[in-house]
Amino acid sequence: MGSAVRRMLNLVAAITGSLFPVFAANAQTDQAWPLISAGAYVAFFSPSSSKGKVPQSKPIVVKAFAMARNQVTNTDFLRFVDQHPEWRKTEVKAIFAERSYLQQWPSDLSFGAVGLVQNPVTNVSYFAAEAYCEAIDARLPSTDEWEYALADAGRNQKSVAQTALNWLAEPNHASLADVGTATPNFYGVSGLVGLIWEWTSDFDSFVTSTELRATDGKDSAQFCGNGGTGVKDTADYPAFMRFSMRASLKANYTLSNLGFRCVRDL
Amino acid sequence: MGRIVKTASLMLTAMLLAAGVQAATREENSAEPIIGQEDAVVTDAPNVPPPIKRDHATKVVIHLEIKEVEGRLADGVSYMFWTFGGKVPGKFMRVREGDLVEMHLDNHPDNKNPHNIDLHAVNGPGGGAAASLTAPGHSSVFSFKALNPGLYVYHCATAPVAMHVGNGMYGLILVEPKGGYPSVDHEYYVMQSDFYTKGANGEQGLQPFSMQKAIDEKPDYIVFNGAVGSTTGDKALTANTGETVRLYVGVGGPNVTSSFHVIGQIFDNVYAEGNTSAIMHNVQTTFIPAGGAAITEFKASVPGTFILVDHSLTRAFNRGALAQFKVSGPEDKVVYSGKMSDEVYLPEGSGIRVAEGVAKPLPAAKNRAERIKIGESIYANNCQACHQATGEGIPDAFPPLANSDYLNADKARAIKTITGGLEGKLMVNGKSFNSVMPAWELSDEEIANVMTYLYGNWGNSDVEITPADVKANRVARAE
Numbered sequence: 242m243g244s245a246v247r248r249m250l251n252l253v254a255a256i257t258g259s260l261f262p263v264f265a266a267n268a269q270t271d272q273a274w275p276l277i278s279a280g281a282y283v284a285f286f287s288p289s290s291s292k293g294k295v296p297q298s299k300p301i302v303v304k305a306f307a308m309a310r311n312q313v314t315n316t317d318f319l320r321f322v323d324q325h326p327e328w329r330k331t332e333v334k335a336i337f338a339e340r341s342y343l344q345q346w347p348s349d350l351s352f353g354a355v356g357l358v359q360n361p362v363t364n365v366s367y368f369a370a371e372a373y374c375e376a377i378d379a380r381l382p383s384t385d386e387w388e389y390a391l392a393d394a395g396r397n398q399k400s401v402a403q404t405a406l407n408w409l410a411e412p413n414h415a416s417l418a419d420v421g422t423a424t425p426n427f428y429g430v431s432g433l434v435g436l437i438w439e440w441t442s443d444f445d446s447f448v449t450s451t452e453l454r455a456t457d458g459k460d461s462a463q464f465c466g467n468g469g470t471g472v473k474d475t476a477d478y479p480a481f482m483r484f485s486m487r488a489s490l491k492a493n494y495t496l497s498n499l500g501f502r503c504v505r506d507l
Numbered sequence: 508m509g510r511i512v513k514t515a516s517l518m519l520t521a522m523l524l525a526a527g528v529q530a531a532t533r534e535e536n537s538a539e540p541i542i543g544q545e546d547a548v549v550t551d552a553p554n555v556p557p558p559i560k561r562d563h564a565t566k567v568v569i570h571l572e573i574k575e576v577e578g579r580l581a582d583g584v585s586y587m588f589w590t591f592g593g594k595v596p597g598k599f600m601r602v603r604e605g606d607l608v609e610m611h612l613d614n615h616p617d618n619k620n621p622h623n624i625d626l627h628a629v630n631g632p633g634g635g636a637a638a639s640l641t642a643p644g645h646s647s648v649f650s651f652k653a654l655n656p657g658l659y660v661y662h663c664a665t666a667p668v669a670m671h672v673g674n675g676m677y678g679l680i681l682v683e684p685k686g687g688y689p690s691v692d693h694e695y696y697v698m699q700s701d702f703y704t705k706g707a708n709g710e711q712g713l714q715p716f717s718m719q720k721a722i723d724e725k726p727d728y729i730v731f732n733g734a735v736g737s738t739t740g741d742k743a744l745t746a747n748t749g750e751t752v753r754l755y756v757g758v759g760g761p762n763v764t765s766s767f768h769v770i771g772q773i774f775d776n777v778y779a780e781g782n783t784s785a786i787m788h789n790v791q792t793t794f795i796p797a798g799g800a801a802i803t804e805f806k807a808s809v810p811g812t813f814i815l816v817d818h819s820l821t822r823a824f825n826r827g828a829l830a831q832f833k834v835s836g837p838e839d840k841v842v843y844s845g846k847m848s849d850e851v852y853l854p855e856g857s858g859i860r861v862a863e864g865v866a867k868p869l870p871a872a873k874n875r876a877e878r879i880k881i882g883e884s885i886y887a888n889n890c891q892a893c894h895q896a897t898g899e900g901i902p903d904a905f906p907p908l909a910n911s912d913y914l915n916a917d918k919a920r921a922i923k924t925i926t927g928g929l930e931g932k933l934m935v936n937g938k939s940f941n942s943v944m945p946a947w948e949l950s951d952e953e954i955a956n957v958m959t960y961l962y963g964n965w966g967n968s969d970v971e972i973t974p975a976d977v978k979a980n981r982v983a984r985a986e
Contacts (some may be wrong), residue, residue: 341616341644369680401720410587410715413617438619478718480669482620489621489642489665496643498619 267449269507274307282389284481285473289415303389308382309502310436311420312361314374315352321373323350328369335493337478339368342495359391359419361437361500368491370440370501377502381442385489386504388480390432393426401426405434405479413498434479444487508736524567524744527784529686531604534655539564546570547608549598552732553744555694555755556601564605571598572613573622573641573663573676579749580728581735581827583711589663589674594930595733596698596759597661597678597867604656604682609648610635616644622671623647625664627798630654651778654725656684658781658800660757669761673703673721675733677759684783692750693803697738699767699795699828700759700819701726708826724762729826731815738815738830746807748836753804760797766818767801768792769832771811778802790816807834844924871952873960875971882960885953893944898965903943906935909965918958918970919980925954927982951977 270276281300322329329349330342344364346352352362366383372378382390391401398452404423423432433439474480490499531539533782544566548556568589572623574593580586591597602608612624625634629651631637638649662668663676679696686782703721704714708728712790720727732738746752774790787793795801815830816823823829840844870879887896890908894900898909913935914921928946932939951974958972 275858284710405717406718410713412575412587476718476722478667478670483671485640485665485667486621488644489640489645492641494642494645497616498643 242256250382262487269505270307270335272429273310275310275425277306277308277386277390277430277504278393279305279430280389282385282392284295285388285484290386294341301385305507306382306386307420307478307505307507308386308428308504309379309504310425310431312432312439312502313359314420315346315357315362316363318365318373319352323419325372325376328372329360329502331340333369337368337493339495340469341497342369344495345497356444358376358415359421361420363417363437363500364495364502366495367440367490368485369495371442373501374503377503378495379505381440381501382447382504383443386439386442387433387439388483389398390426391426392426396427399432402477405482408435409482412503417498433481437482438486438496438499440499441487444490445492510590516937518664527778527782527793528656528684528688528955530586530656530684536564536605536654536656537652541566541607544568545882547600548599548686549592550696551592551594551598552596552696552698553738555569555599555681555696556685558694559601559603559689564603566607566609567602568609569600569609570611570613571600571624573964574615574617575618575620577713579734580704580714580730581709582646583706584709584835585713586702586704587669587674587713588714589618589622589676590659591624591663591676595677596696596700596757597674597676599678599755600661600680601686602653602680602682603682604653606653606682608653609650610639611646611648612639612641613639613645614648620671621665622663622676623665624661625759626651626661626680627652627658628655628657628659628661628682634661642663653682656682656783658682658755658757658778660759660798660800662759662798665820669721670716670718672759672761673701674716675700677757679755679757681755683740688753688802691746691753693746694753694755695744696755697731697744697815697830698733698757698759699731699735699763699765699974700924701727701761702728702730704728721761726763726826729763729817729822731828731830735827735831743812743833744815745833745835748807748834748839750812751804751806752832755800755802756795757800758795758797762797763817763822764797765795765828766792767795767803768816768818769803769805769812770816770834772805772807772813774803774805776802776804805873806837809839810834810836824964856975870973874954874964878956878959878971879963882958882963885949885957886960889947889949890957898961900935902938903940904935906940907939908961909967910936912936914961915968918962918972921981922954922972922977923957923982925949925958926977926980946982951975951981 280301283300292348326332330346331349333342341364371381418436420436421431425431542563542565547567547569549569550556571591573591575589576593577585577586577589588595610624612623621640623636623639623641625636627634629635631651635649635651639647641647659680659682661678661680663671665671675729677698677700679698694750698849702725703717705717708712728735729738738744752839756767768791774793775788777787777790777793779793779801780800793801793803811834813834815832817828820859872881894908898907898908906913925947928944930943932941954977955972955974962970962972
């Protein structure tokens with residue numbers, strides 16, 4: 242392929258979304274770290290931090306990145322805490338993780354039943370997730386990156402929403418399902434919805450804090466008065482729920498249905 | 508002097524009537540000092556916490572635990588309810604005006620979602636929601652002073668709010684006026700709400716929330732107290748004749764309003780919208796908006812079963828908005844005579860049950876087993892409404908078909924009864940009945956099937972009735 246053609250196609254991909262994910266063939270992407278090609282998408286909420294004010298419905302350009310196909314598992318995380326004792330459940334500092342950190346693990350270096358080998362790790366704080374990703378030369382996805390990967394260039398969005406709603410209608414099971422069992426989306430990413438919630442790097446920047454509300458008089462997704470204004474699609478209930486969930490979190494929180502996956506820059 | 512006192516007393520009475528219940532102003536409640544502290548008594552529907560006897564304001568601590576739980580929405584239909592306290596509707600809370608309420612919102616760690624609470628009794632951003640967004644496994648605390656007395660809805664207001672409310676997150680909080688409400692014999696808590704399921708009404712199994720039906724405002728279920736049949740049969744509300752009853756009625760929505768009515772009762776008093784200033788008297792049906800509430804009061808004058816409905820009637824009869832209120836005690840024939848006449852109105856020609864032009868012949872049954880099978884649905888469509896699914900009938904109204912001496916003694920007479928109708932006094936199993944059964948416009952085949960079903964069930968004589976038997980004993984209809 243000539244470089245001029247490649248440039249043009251890259252430009253097309255950047256504008257229309259990632260219809261041709263094969264261009265940036267890169268050693269860093271493979272089946273475990275599929276490429277999320279560059280593109281534009283319209284955020285559900287625009288960030289309300291001062292640096293990130295973006296008018297509604299203006300597309301945000303997302304650069305190409307690699308995203309882990311699956312969430313981080315108990316097995317993955319056990320290897321991490323083995324090598325990084327400061328993140329073991331009895332060692333972790335209270336400011337980095339609340340008491341329920343890894344509470345389902347019977348001890349520092351065991352996650353218990355063999356059946357949990359491929360379960361996503363949950364009850365991990367933002368700090369722990371961030372440290373894990375750093376340790377494997379990766380990082381947490383931004384909310385835009387995560388949502389962009391889920392948007393899948395517009396493919397199958399009805400079924401994505403239904404998967405999320407079905408998950409919410411299910412009672413909690415004794416254990417979570419294994420990662421990677423859901424059919425991957427077009428990029429090759431599995432189970433973004435339907436298994437657990439996932440941390441994003443800027444989870445706390447989409448909803449104004451109490452302090453911000455006091456100064457700019459603007460409420461947001463925290464409650465219904467403004468929950469329905471200024472969003473891309475008021476009928477996308479699962480998206481509301483993801484943003485409500487993120488808004489309810491603090492970086493040291495550990496929840497039994499909240500885990501993470503990492504991404505890498507290309 | 509005496510005259511002045513009398514005039515003053517009359518004026519006072521008039522003022523009280525006009526003023527509704529004795530309540531304070533917002534400013535007075537704001538200024539009222541807080542003395543002491545107590546834990547709130549909270550209750551699940553249909554129960555209501557006891558009236559507040561305090562003559563001062565206090566600090567009331569309320570712990571409300573949010574739980575996402577699977578529960579029964581209708582027979583064979585379950586649903587993941589999101590609840591304030593484990594049930595739908597949420598806990599009934601009762602405080603006094605002027606109280607300082609310290610609200611602890613505890614989001615159970617097994618829950619998947621963050622939640623918050625918006626109490627319509629709060630003066631403040633989001634009704635408390637702005638201060639109470641709570642992740643699973645966490646607890647939020649905020650306090651408010653109850654400045655305005657009345658009956659208020661509370662609900663979760665986490666986005667998407669219609670889904671949180673649609674899954675059952677609402678309840679009532681009563682801010683009791685200083686003077687309290689007049690004493691009654693029974694207080695009950697009833698809340699109407701609408702549910703949107705992926706499957707149609709009645710579709711069995713665990714049903715997920717339907718986002719599309721919610722947005723289209725097409726509920727599959729409209730129910731009282733969280734489920735079809737939540738307040739019927741053994742779980743009906745009860746009172747004795749002569750007793751007074753107060754219903755605290757709320758509508759959780761998320762969308763559907765209520766034309767709240769109790770069949771066979773007139774509300775002596777309605778505090779529309781739960782207000783304290785303008786009590787209405789002699790009300791048949793009271794409108795309750797979504798996110799609103801009303802207090803209704805009446806006296807149970809005569810015994811019987813009274814049905815609570817949303818008088819938008821297909822909601823009651825097709826989507827579940829029915830509850831029962833059972834009054835027991837002696838009859839008062841002056842207030843209500845019961846049925847007085849023995850006479851029968853039999854119109855000329857066939858009964859109105861004949862639907863012209865839509866007769867659809869069923870295949871003839873080949874054997875007794877097939878007769879019983881086909882007969883069961885004929886029974887369900889024609890007989891069950893009076894004689895009941897169990898064949899037990901209804902005492903004093905519709906005679907039993909189960910173990911029925913009348914039925915078993917004479918099958919030809921039974922055929923005549925069905926084909927020709929029956930009126931007047933009748934003894935069945937030692938009990939006297941005096942009512943009317945119309946003549947049934949059913950074919951020989953259909954009557955043979957339904958009778959074989961009757962005889963083949965409930966301890967009856969097991970005989971088979973053939974179409975020839977029916978034809979031989981049929982009462983000819985006057986044309």
